[in-house]
Each structure stands twice: as C-alpha cells, then as structure tokens.
Amino acid sequence: MSFFQVQAPKKAVKHAYDPALQPWVEKYRPKTIEDVSSQEHTVAVLRRTLTSTNLPHMLFYGPPGTGKTSTILALARQLFGPDNFRSRVLELNASDERGISIVRDKVKNFARQTPRTQAVSSDGQTYPCPPYKIIILDEADSMTQDAQAALRRIMETYARITRFCLVCNYVTRIIDPLASRCSKFRFKPLDPSSTSSRLHHIASAENVHVSEEVISTLIKTSHGDLRRSITYLQSASHLGGSTKPPTPITPSDIQEIAGVVPDSVIKDFAATLGVDAVGDDMEIDSPSKKVTGFDSIRRKVKEIVREGYSGTQVLMQLHDFVIEHPTLSAHKKAQSALVFAEADKALCDGADEELWILEVGLRVHKAVS
The missing domain is CATH 1.20.272.10 (Zinc Finger, Delta Prime; domain 3)
Known part of the structure; x- marks a missing residue:
C-alpha cells in the first residue's frame, strides 16, 4: 500500500467499563424501592403505586443523602423496566438547568410526547409500564421563580401522559402553587442503625475490614447523610489499600478525610x-x-x-x-x-x-x- 493510499476508517473501539472504578455511591444505589433504607412510610405508599400504577405528581424533600433521587429512579425502573426507562424517564438537575428556557423547551417537549411501549422486555420480566412518562427535576429548589411558575401550566396540561417528581432539600423554596399540585413525601435523616447496617454490607461486599469505632465515626461525621458516609468509606479504603501491606482504617483516618477537626x-x-x-x-x-x-x-x-x-x-x-x-x-x-x-x-x-x-x-x- 502506498503512502498516499486512503485507508478504510477504523471502527470505533468501545472502552471496557471497569466496575472497580465505579463510585460506591452509584454501585450500591438501591435497585428497587425495597432496598431504600429507613423511609418506611414513603416506601409503603410507593409500593401501592406499583400495583395500581396510578402515580400522582410527587414532591420529595429532606436532607441530602437520604435517598430521594435513588427512590424515584428505583420506582421508575420497576415501573418501566430497562428497555423503556430511557424513553419514559427524563432526569434533569435543576441546579444546572434551572432557567425558564429549559422548562419551555426541554421539559415541555418531553412532556408533550405520547409514550411508546416496547412490547417485550429484554430481561424476560413483565413490568407495569403505565401509559405516562416521568420527569424528575432534581434540586428543584434551585429553580428560578419564573421557571417554577412556567412549570405549573405544563403539569396541568400534560398530566394525562406525564408525571412530575420534584426533588429538593428545602421545601419552603418551592412556590405554593407548585407544591399544592404534588403529593409530598418527607425523607428523614437515616437513623444510626440503618446507616450502620448499610455500611457493614458495603464493607463486606468490598472486602474492607472496618471496626465498630470506624462505623461510629462515619455515622457521626456524616450527620445522617448515607451518601457522604459511603464516600468517606471508599476514600478511606483507597487510602489504606495504597500501602503494602494494607493498613487498617482508623477513626482518625475518617476524621481526616471528612475534614473534621480532631x-x-x-x-x-x-x-x-x-x-x-x-x-x-x-x-x-x-x-x-x-x-x-x-x-x-x-x-x-x-x-x-x-x-x-x-x-x-x-x-x-x-x-x-x-x-x-x-x-x-x-x-x-x-x-x-x-x-x-x-x-x-x-x-x-x-x-x-x-x-x-x-x-x-x-x-x-x-x-x-
């Protein structure tokens, strides 16, 4: 082949995904609403929606790291299955996309589309797949007042084929006309026993030895935020595993990672x-x-x-x-x-x-x- 001969384009090589590089927060995110910790009332109500498939507009509020986003994503997967999830669920982080233009363009365009259902699921399971879509607006308390006002009419107009789930930390920052259109679910800070059992489960799955003192320090420094405590645990495991032989995790390591003063x-x-x-x-x-x-x-x-x-x-x-x-x-x-x-x-x-x-x-x- 001559130097100037045109070569055929190479096929794009898909990069192999290494599960070991995945953040533990995502790796151990609840797959079903039954896996959600310490939110018994919310789980009980949502469990009934799986049987009736009659889902209202919802407003999830509570402290960070208590499972709000994980709960609605798990519910959506149980409703639509893996094949229909992408076409039926739109997830937006309102702290990044919070202006009125996003509501008028992206949200409205998705809300007005008539949902289509794939008949057979690739995993062989049967899902309820109700005749509506779900729009998840995470960090909705960061949306501007104009954007929230514009959202009211869209929620009413397309309620037959679209349900909204607003996720926020501060419910007082959601305007009253918007909050009144939603069923409110309050997420409580996780109690120490639920956090402890979840951290023990993750540590066991990752073959990381942690003492009760370390678990206690994780709970104390995270203040009921399970996401934060899992992140601290993963950082501590990497810190201890970087030496040979691996050094055991100590409470002072957790305090150092968390930025807590001794x-x-x-x-x-x-x-x-x-x-x-x-x-x-x-x-x-x-x-x-x-x-x-x-x-x-x-x-x-x-x-x-x-x-x-x-x-x-x-x-x-x-x-x-x-x-x-x-x-x-x-x-x-x-x-x-x-x-x-x-x-x-x-x-x-x-x-x-x-x-x-x-x-x-x-x-x-x-x-x-």
Missing part, C-alpha cells in the same frame, strides 16, 4: 476557654482548673489557624461541645449560643476566620467564667 484539638481549645471535658478528665467546676486569659486564648487560636482547620468547622464542633456539655448551666449555654450565631452569620458574609474564632473564644470564656 476531638483532642476541640477539647484543648475548650479547656483554654474554661470549659473542661467531663468524665475521666477534669470537671468544669474543679478548683484546679487552669486559669486562662487573653494571651493564652490568642496563642491557642493562632495554633489552630496555623494547622489549616476550617474556621466554620472549628466553631461548629466547639458549639456542639459547649451546648451538649453536661455541667454548664442553661444561662451560660444561651449566652454562648448567641456568640456562635453571630459568628456563623459573619463567616457566611466573608469575615476573617481568625478574628472571629478569637472573638468567639473570648466571649465564650467570659460567658462561662
């Missing part, structure tokens, strides 16, 4: 402010409690800032330590809480972290002394 740092800072740990350590009203002042508090704040800890995270954990302290009086806790509230507002507005950590430290010290 408990020892918070307790030491609190002791500098005059709030000592209780139990095995010195009690707050002990006469031997060390005397603190402006210079010692300023030095401790500079140490914390030099370590690179987030000011917001430091104040949040210090807040929990002070408010949950068993021996502080209610009056002292109330005074401290006002200080933390002012600091949170200031940091949200872009104030200097070091100055506000110092401000909180000095005023908490004054409140508890």
Whole structure:
C-alpha cells in the first residue's frame, strides 16, 4: 500500500467499563424501592403505586443523602423496566438547568410526547409500564421563580401522559402553587442503625475490614447523610489499600478525610476557654482548673489557624461541645449560643476566620467564667 493510499476508517473501539472504578455511591444505589433504607412510610405508599400504577405528581424533600433521587429512579425502573426507562424517564438537575428556557423547551417537549411501549422486555420480566412518562427535576429548589411558575401550566396540561417528581432539600423554596399540585413525601435523616447496617454490607461486599469505632465515626461525621458516609468509606479504603501491606482504617483516618477537626484539638481549645471535658478528665467546676486569659486564648487560636482547620468547622464542633456539655448551666449555654450565631452569620458574609474564632473564644470564656 502506498503512502498516499486512503485507508478504510477504523471502527470505533468501545472502552471496557471497569466496575472497580465505579463510585460506591452509584454501585450500591438501591435497585428497587425495597432496598431504600429507613423511609418506611414513603416506601409503603410507593409500593401501592406499583400495583395500581396510578402515580400522582410527587414532591420529595429532606436532607441530602437520604435517598430521594435513588427512590424515584428505583420506582421508575420497576415501573418501566430497562428497555423503556430511557424513553419514559427524563432526569434533569435543576441546579444546572434551572432557567425558564429549559422548562419551555426541554421539559415541555418531553412532556408533550405520547409514550411508546416496547412490547417485550429484554430481561424476560413483565413490568407495569403505565401509559405516562416521568420527569424528575432534581434540586428543584434551585429553580428560578419564573421557571417554577412556567412549570405549573405544563403539569396541568400534560398530566394525562406525564408525571412530575420534584426533588429538593428545602421545601419552603418551592412556590405554593407548585407544591399544592404534588403529593409530598418527607425523607428523614437515616437513623444510626440503618446507616450502620448499610455500611457493614458495603464493607463486606468490598472486602474492607472496618471496626465498630470506624462505623461510629462515619455515622457521626456524616450527620445522617448515607451518601457522604459511603464516600468517606471508599476514600478511606483507597487510602489504606495504597500501602503494602494494607493498613487498617482508623477513626482518625475518617476524621481526616471528612475534614473534621480532631476531638483532642476541640477539647484543648475548650479547656483554654474554661470549659473542661467531663468524665475521666477534669470537671468544669474543679478548683484546679487552669486559669486562662487573653494571651493564652490568642496563642491557642493562632495554633489552630496555623494547622489549616476550617474556621466554620472549628466553631461548629466547639458549639456542639459547649451546648451538649453536661455541667454548664442553661444561662451560660444561651449566652454562648448567641456568640456562635453571630459568628456563623459573619463567616457566611466573608469575615476573617481568625478574628472571629478569637472573638468567639473570648466571649465564650467570659460567658462561662
């Protein structure tokens, strides 16, 4: 073949998909609504829709990582099956596509199409496949007011062939005319037992050894967000597996990955402010409690800032330590809480972290002394 001879175009090579590279959040996403954890009421209601196939417009709301998106995707797969899922379900993330143009173009065009059904499913199973489509608007609380207003008419006009599912964290950001057209489902933060059983299941499937202390730390740092705890577990497993032999996962590894300030740092800072740990350590009203002042508090704040800890995270954990302290009086806790509230507002507005950590430290010290 000469140098100038035209070669036949090569066929595109499909890249092999490696399941080991898949995020565990997606790998262990519930396949059916029965797999959804700790949302018994919602699952019970949706289970009945599978038998009647009479699905209303729905509004799922609740904290992040509680299974809202996973639930509606699992329900859609059980309704339509793998073959009809792509043509019957439109999933949009409203935080990316939240303008009125998306509602008028993409949403309206999909909503007006008459659904078509593939007679035989490729997996040999029978699915209800009701005569309507589902449009999932994730992060719907990020949609503009105009976009939400435009959505009202579309929901009414095409209700016969299209159902909407709005997924959001803050239901108060959904306008009332839109919320009144939907059946509301509240998703609760996962209880520790449900989160623990799910994490144990994933760790067992991935051959990752985790202790009860590690599971407890995952639950504590994720605050009921199962998605976050699974992500922390996967990151910790990669961190431990990167060495030979693999090192066991410790609670401090989880705290480091989660960006949480170590408990020892918070307790030491609190002791500098005059709030000592209780139990095995010195009690707050002990006469031997060390005397603190402006210079010692300023030095401790500079140490914390030099370590690179987030000011917001430091104040949040210090807040929990002070408010949950068993021996502080209610009056002292109330005074401290006002200080933390002012600091949170200031940091949200872009104030200097070091100055506000110092401000909180000095005023908490004054409140508890």
